[in-house]
Amino acid sequence: MDSAQQLCTFFLEGNLFGVPVPQVQEVIRFQQMTHVPLAPNVIQGMINLRGQIVIAIDLRCRLSLPDRTEAPMNVVVRTVEGAVSLLVDEIGDVIEVDPSTFEEPPETVSQGVRGMILGVHKLDGKLLHVLDTEKACQVPPAAEAAAAR
Amino acid sequence: MDEIVKDFLIESGENLDRLDQELVQLETDPRSAPLLASIFRTIHTIKGSCGFLGFTRLEKVAHAGESLLSRLRDGELSLTEESTSGLLAMVDAVRRMLSEIQTTGADGENGYPELLERLKQLTAGQTAGKSQNESEEVRILPADGEVGGSEVQELQSSTTTAAAPDSQPEPPQVPQEPPTHENVPQHRPAPGKLGGLLVERGQISSENLAVALGEQERGDQRRVGEILVALGLCKLEDVLAAQHIIEARGREQGTDTVRVGVNLLDKLMNLVGELVLARNQLLQFSNSNQDPGLHTISQRMNLIASELQEEVMKTRMQPIGNVWNKFPRTVRDLALNCGKEVRLEMEGQDTELDRTILEAVKDPLTHLVRNSIDHGIEIPATRARMGKPASGCLALRAFHEGGQVNIEIADDGAGLNLERIRSKAIERGIISADQASRMPDREIFNLIFLPGFSTAEKVTNVSGRGVGMDVVRTNLEKIGGTVDLHTAAGKGTTVRIKIPLTLAIIPALVVRCLGERFAIPQMSLTELVRLESMKGIENVHGAPVYRLRGQLLPLVYLSHVLGAKATKHGMASDSSANQNSQGANIVVLQAESQAFGVVVDDILDTEEIVVKPLGKQLKGIDVYSGATIMGDGSVALILDIMGLAKRANLLAQTHETTRDDKRAAALPSITDDENTLLLAENGSTGRVAIPLRIVARLEEFPSSVLEYAGTQEVMQYRGQIIPLVRLSQMVPPSMPADNDKNTIEVVVYSEGKRTVGLIVDRIVDIVEEKAQQTETLTPRAGVVGSFVTQQHVTDLLDVSKIVHDAVPGLFETDNIDATNQDVATV
Numbered sequence: 001m002d003s004a005q006q007l008c009t010f011f012l013e014g015n016l017f018g019v020p021v022p023q024v025q026e027v028i029r030f031q032q033m034t035h036v037p038l039a040p041n042v043i044q045g046m047i048n049l050r051g052q053i054v055i056a057i058d059l060r061c062r063l064s065l066p067d068r069t070e071a072p073m074n075v076v077v078r079t080v081e082g083a084v085s086l087l088v089d090e091i092g093d094v095i096e097v098d099p100s101t102f103e104e105p106p107e108t109v110s111q112g113v114r115g116m117i118l119g120v121h122k123l124d125g126k127l128l129h130v131l132d133t134e135k136a137c138q139v140p141p142a143a144e145a146a147a148a149r
Numbered sequence: 150m151d152e153i154v155k156d157f158l159i160e161s162g163e164n165l166d167r168l169d170q171e172l173v174q175l176e177t178d179p180r181s182a183p184l185l186a187s188i189f190r191t192i193h194t195i196k197g198s199c200g201f202l203g204f205t206r207l208e209k210v211a212h213a214g215e216s217l218l219s220r221l222r223d224g225e226l227s228l229t230e231e232s233t234s235g236l237l238a239m240v241d242a243v244r245r246m247l248s249e250i251q252t253t254g255a256d257g258e259n260g261y262p263e264l265l266e267r268l269k270q271l272t273a274g275q276t277a278g279k280s281q282n283e284s285e286e287v288r289i290l291p292a293d294g295e296v297g298g299s300e301v302q303e304l305q306s307s308t309t310t311a312a313a314p315d316s317q318p319e320p321p322q323v324p325q326e327p328p329t330h331e332n333v334p335q336h337r338p339a340p341g342k343l344g345g346l347l348v349e350r351g352q353i354s355s356e357n358l359a360v361a362l363g364e365q366e367r368g369d370q371r372r373v374g375e376i377l378v379a380l381g382l383c384k385l386e387d388v389l390a391a392q393h394i395i396e397a398r399g400r401e402q403g404t405d406t407v408r409v410g411v412n413l414l415d416k417l418m419n420l421v422g423e424l425v426l427a428r429n430q431l432l433q434f435s436n437s438n439q440d441p442g443l444h445t446i447s448q449r450m451n452l453i454a455s456e457l458q459e460e461v462m463k464t465r466m467q468p469i470g471n472v473w474n475k476f477p478r479t480v481r482d483l484a485l486n487c488g489k490e491v492r493l494e495m496e497g498q499d500t501e502l503d504r505t506i507l508e509a510v511k512d513p514l515t516h517l518v519r520n521s522i523d524h525g526i527e528i529p530a531t532r533a534r535m536g537k538p539a540s541g542c543l544a545l546r547a548f549h550e551g552g553q554v555n556i557e558i559a560d561d562g563a564g565l566n567l568e569r570i571r572s573k574a575i576e577r578g579i580i581s582a583d584q585a586s587r588m589p590d591r592e593i594f595n596l597i598f599l600p601g602f603s604t605a606e607k608v609t610n611v612s613g614r615g616v617g618m619d620v621v622r623t624n625l626e627k628i629g630g631t632v633d634l635h636t637a638a639g640k641g642t643t644v645r646i647k648i649p650l651t652l653a654i655i656p657a658l659v660v661r662c663l664g665e666r667f668a669i670p671q672m673s674l675t676e677l678v679r680l681e682s683m684k685g686i687e688n689v690h691g692a693p694v695y696r697l698r699g700q701l702l703p704l705v706y707l708s709h710v711l712g713a714k715a716t717k718h719g720m721a722s723d724s725s726a727n728q729n730s731q732g733a734n735i736v737v738l739q740a741e742s743q744a745f746g747v748v749v750d751d752i753l754d755t756e757e758i759v760v761k762p763l764g765k766q767l768k769g770i771d772v773y774s775g776a777t778i779m780g781d782g783s784v785a786l787i788l789d790i791m792g793l794a795k796r797a798n799l800l801a802q803t804h805e806t807t808r809d810d811k812r813a814a815a816l817p818s819i820t821d822d823e824n825t826l827l828l829a830e831n832g833s834t835g836r837v838a839i840p841l842r843i844v845a846r847l848e849e850f851p852s853s854v855l856e857y858a859g860t861q862e863v864m865q866y867r868g869q870i871i872p873l874v875r876l877s878q879m880v881p882p883s884m885p886a887d888n889d890k891n892t893i894e895v896v897v898y899s900e901g902k903r904t905v906g907l908i909v910d911r912i913v914d915i916v917e918e919k920a921q922q923t924e925t926l927t928p929r930a931g932v933v934g935s936f937v938t939q940q941h942v943t944d945l946l947d948v949s950k951i952v953h954d955a956v957p958g959l960f961e962t963d964n965i966d967a968t969n970q971d972v973a974t975v
Contacts, residue, residue, distance in 0.1 A: 033784075034665060036767060036786065037711035037712070038772060039766075039767055039770060043766055043767065046776060046786075048778050051426060051427075053761050053776045081766075082764065
């Protein structure tokens, strides 16, 4: 991160998160979802994104945050495996950040979540978590399916 | 990579495939002039192109082959098996070099000196008697192996031979007017030559051509095109383009086809898929709308979309001949290898299949063909003894039937040896001897599709390792196909494969379960059954079954299979409760040879769905094969029938043994040994165990079936009267069970021709455990001893003794009257 970077931000349980703008395909309102029985918990369902079937991952669940009560927003990100929709609480602004404010996550962050957070930008009055979208979209294989076999 | 090289590779690949075929064909008709000419032309084209592109090693190999061919064509040599093999080896070498070019961009280090030597010997081989040609031969293939592509020399040689002169109308043609060319065939007009054409197209001036020709006359052995390029007088592209034009002219056929990339076709197909979905949505919308104008438009749109879908689908269709084309070669090589004579017959080569399916059946088909030759067809001596013609016949047939493509691979060989398969299966522990004796022949034959099964006495490099047939079946099932086998000892084997035409857009049944919609591919659907009440559903030890025309159909509740997470999203998890009051919808499906019913909440409609792959995150769940977008724009999952069956069998593992004999025997995994025990309750607390081995069936009946024959409790069971024995009377429990149940659970026990029902208070479970630590604490009649399983002290029963004590005389055949004998015989 040599130069200033634009992050698309969103909120999860009051925390500010961001993903680099080039990785974001689009942001859409809550969509009717098709649930996938037997799928891992983090997979909330599938949405029809103009003919493309996209898996929706509940970021709250992924980041071990408590379940949400209100309808989420979809942040559709591009990954090597194709588009994936991340369910977030609320959409924030696009923020330009300077590399100088960046710092890696402290050791005290729990191990599972640490892998998904590249680091934080120290902004005025708040911390902006930078999400590793590839990692966040890697869902451990369906546990039930594996166990049942 | 260079566009030109790419084109060259594609074209040469096709040419080589044709070569394979033509060479094998040539073997059956060695004097066929058109065939020889065509083969010669193909090789020559390859040789010519690599000359231009600088693949000298490749050129050398091709040239050596060409030399042999030219002598064959001129009738100086007659085709032998060795020369065909040599030429095929040359084709293989060229193919290898081409793939090397594909990966590295160069034709590799291997110059194939042995092959060149072999071809040279073949070329020279039979010429000893024809002294007139010897000198020319030496010039064509100099001893040092230097094989420059000089056509001047070749043409000189052909002019001196008695046979027909050079008749190839192929491209990189010789200079315009060298003195040796008086007898150039008339059908090759002047512009047909490379130089002439280049001048005609204005790509070089006639002066430049003259320069090049002058070079050649001065002894430059390269061809005109090469010289032109080397001198910088002409662009390589132009030469190649001109060469293509000449080739096209040579073929003397108009080409109204266009080469289109497969990627583009796939993309088109996807777009049409989208269009179909959009059309579905439009239709749904217009149906809920009163506007007549919209109706008209949407109907028209519907027709156009359907037609477009059909046409685009056609572009992906390829004749199965494309795959079969390589079989003549495979068959020839294999037959030679095994010392057998095999005649290959093909019928229905133009049967068309979707490209992806064609790809998928390629390997299974190859395997089956290899199998037929290696295992099926006998060596000529054996065949003669059997009174069959020495050469075996392998017939491939393809035809459309009922929206599916049927492919048959039939040989007239030895057929499968039933006894050998049976004994092998027993030896491998796949089935027990008992099962084997009960299995119908057809199912025994189908055992060869199980993993690790091979009856070949010795492993050959062709087959016999036992990994083949199961792979064949799995691969075919992956694309929704089925494979079936018919065989007659001594007469041959026929393998019949049924595969769907296409995978991209399939008809499916849409059902509802847990508030979501699911699509079930219609391929595996056999029928739908609607039960008005749940009464029709019975239980075999907890496993729901339905009597479908007398056969027990195991049932799977879709909601239970998918139920693991149902409550998390607050979906209707009480769907099974609903069914209790409203009846049930059973979707009868066929997976492998197993029919089973899936109970769903609602059956909605059939719809053409576009199969879309699932994201990587969902790949691990075998119950789904993909997803699709429904008419209203929502997403629905497509159920994978095989996965569903697997999962259901898994859940209902313990019930396998209670299915009817035929089915049970078809499932090789069933546990059938001493260590499997059936646990039942005797009284309200007592536990007893019965070796599952001696249990014929488990049944549950309403108490009303109980009848009396004298004082003996009996019931009618499968057309006979069986005595019933109450376990609690024979082995009194400490606390009697409540007897207000209106059903009885019966363990059916058979000994010889006699069947007895043992009524237990409750069937608990089936465990796999060795009841070895039995202790005889209190000796009781009918109890072998006690042991602990599932934290309960359990009595191991001696069922034989119990029923003998309970119904004395039943098993003593002398006492049985004649009528009884009749009903007892199953």
